[in-house]
Amino acid sequence: MEWFRLSLQLNNFPINRAEILLRQIQEIPENEYQGYVYGQRDSILKFHRENNSFYRQYCKAENCQKWSDVPVMKKSHLQQPLQNRLSNGFNNRKKTYVGKTSGSSGHPFIFAKDRFAHALSWAGFNDRYKWHGIDLNKSLQARFYGIPLDFYGNFQERVKDRISLRRRFNIFDLSDKKMEQFLKRFERSPFEYINGYTSAILMFARFLQGQNLVLKEICPTLKICIVTSERLFENDKMLMEQALGVPVVNEYGASEVGLIAFENASNEWILNSEDLYVEILDEENNILPAGREGRVVVTSLYNKAHPMIRYDIGDTGVLSEEGTLKRPKLQKLIGRTNDIAHLADGKVVPGLTFYYVTKTIIADTGSIKEFIIIQTALDAFKIEYVSDKEFTAGQVEKILAAIEKYVGKNLQVTFIRKAILKRSKSGKLKQFTSLI
Structure with missing residues (x-):
């Protein structure tokens, strides 16, 4: 049973159609890729100018004659009722996915994605995970995240975890006693990968190191550890790989736009160029060339429910000079860290x-x-x-x-x-x- 695909289909996310489009995009030759990216970029801009009153006021046609004139959106611009920001035809919740940002940057807000755009994001995640032998339809995940503690929220997340082949490791308490309980779960479960907050997994790795244990020896099915939401420092990565016994890779994303970049087996951060357009800008919103450090600005190429156009994600990064438009690389990311x-x-x-x-x-x-x-x-x-x-x-x-x-x-x-x-x-x- 393909649980990942089934869960999306049951919630009316057209994953089959999304996966077909993703394959079609990936088959576009390098010499034609600029036409695809710029064409889709201009198309989503035109759509929101014509179908979204909030964005029409924000990006007036007379002031946006070329792409570099399009204003940069900050999180503060989106801190108003969601109903004001939805495009025509997407006021019905059945047509949209609505979520809340984590607020890890200190700027929380509610966002929306149309159901096809959300399915396309998940198709991208599954595609990247397969780089490391992980299939979201089949691979069991050890999930180092928090979980709502109210009855309804907790029940809802538990159901999602069960359907999505995820087993939750509650990171609200990371005492040694809890770590011992974590270890016992790895002893009896065929986990293929770990996914979760960097700081929580790092603490578990330090616990293993203190016990002179290697997790791969306890859980032989383990293949990879994927960290997200917080910056991973190189010395911490080395410690984690030694204690876990598997490679540790970076995932860079944001709930409001999806997957931004993912690390491959060669330790390269490959940017998502299929359904996102990523730019690096200076403080005056000028586009910076590869090799220059600046603000990470993202355009969602398929989200028709809500404009995410030249959206300042709140991070600082550097594009690699080795990347191309079809296969852009992130050389450096100054991301979020938490004590x-x-x-x-x-x-x-x-x-x-x-x-x-x-x-x-x-x-x-x-x-x-x-x-x-x-x-x-x-x-x-x-x-x-x-x-x-x-x-x-x-x-x-x-x-x-x-x-x-x-x-x-x-x-x-x-x-x-x-x-x-x-x-x-x-x-x-x-x-x-x-x-x-």
């Missing part, structure tokens, strides 16, 4: 756990612009945020309840509303920082 929270009771929590906390305050209003969370002591945190108005007592109560559920009890939380939040030298806003 680890250590609590007074010995519990260890990855910084990305706070994604599940911040989900409780991401409302489809656009009122909350930015936020960061800082740990100041073993039992103390402060949440700094930019918003149109102070948090209400009800919002504070929801956040405190979420922190107690996902992080721990008896924690002191201070809320500070600010006009602007402090950024790093690169301009990034780090969602979680520990000062202890």
Whole structure:
């Protein structure tokens, strides 16, 4: 049974049609590829100008005579009710996939993709995973992610995991006791690959190293480890590969646009050129040549439900001079990193756990612009945020309840509303920082 394909079909995502188109795109010769990319790029721009009132106001025709004139979209531009941003004909939820960004960059918002564009994204993921002998229809995944703890959300994710051949390793608690439980699951299950947050898998690798264990020897079916959402440093990669006993590869993506780049067996980051158009821009929005460091800007070539055109993803990167338009390579990525929270009771929590906390305050209003969370002591945190108005007592109560559920009890939380939040030298806003 092809569970991955079946799950998409049952949810009305046309995966068969998406896979056919993906193969057709990949068969386009290199000398014809510029015509494909530029043609599809101009086509999606024309579609949204004609069918999306939000984008028509944003990108006025008289100001966008050539591609370099098309304005760059930032996450702050999308922090308004989703209904205002949908294209004609896509107001019906049956025609769209709606999701929330993680807020790991500090800019949460709700987005939409039409069902074909979403299916095309998944076709791309499956194609890349096959580079490493992984088939989403058949391969069992050890999934190092968080999970909603409310009954409905938890049940929904468990069902998705079962259908999608994923077994969840809850990363809200990464104590040694939990690591021992993880190890026992690997002993009895034929996992083919690990997928999840870099920091959580790294902590598991350090646990294995401390026990003088190699995971591949315990779980012989294991082939690969795929890390995502956080930056992977080279020395950490070496440690993980030694402890896990399998190659570790980078996946770079964003929920609102899908897969951006994936690492092949030659340690090259191959950019997704089939359904995305990726540019590197300077601070004045000028297009930079390969070899120059700048902002990663992405255009979704097939998403008709919602414009993602020249969208600033919030990261900094460098294109390789060895790449081509059909096979572009990412030479360097300055991505998101997250600290680890250590609590007074010995519990260890990855910084990305706070994604599940911040989900409780991401409302489809656009009122909350930015936020960061800082740990100041073993039992103390402060949440700094930019918003149109102070948090209400009800919002504070929801956040405190979420922190107690996902992080721990008896924690002191201070809320500070600010006009602007402090950024790093690169301009990034780090969602979680520990000062202890």
